[in-house]
Amino acid sequence: MLDVVVSIVHGISTWYLTTAEASMQAAATTTGFAFTPLSGVGDQAYTYSYNITSGTALGIIAVKGTTFVGIACTMTTTTLAKVEAYANQLLG
Secondary structure: OOEEEEEEEEOOOOOHHHHHHHHHHHHHHHHOOEEEEEOOOOOEEEEEEEEEOOEEEEEEEEEEOOEEEEEEEEOOOOOHHHHHHHHHHHHO
């Protein structure tokens, strides 16, 4: 099954992404996904990818000012570079 989930939240606290990143880093030890800081997208961003039974899941979480964007893709043929570009567009 192909899934793409896009989340946009306006008016978040400045600590939101740091908290989300810490949560994902903690989960990385049990889920086995790669979680990497990313420059060039918003003020702060992280990409991730991990293997699932029938393929790969990948995505990005990013913040610019008080706007948060999260894009999660499962079973797509897209690349992280395309997801990063889309997140940049959404963040303006």
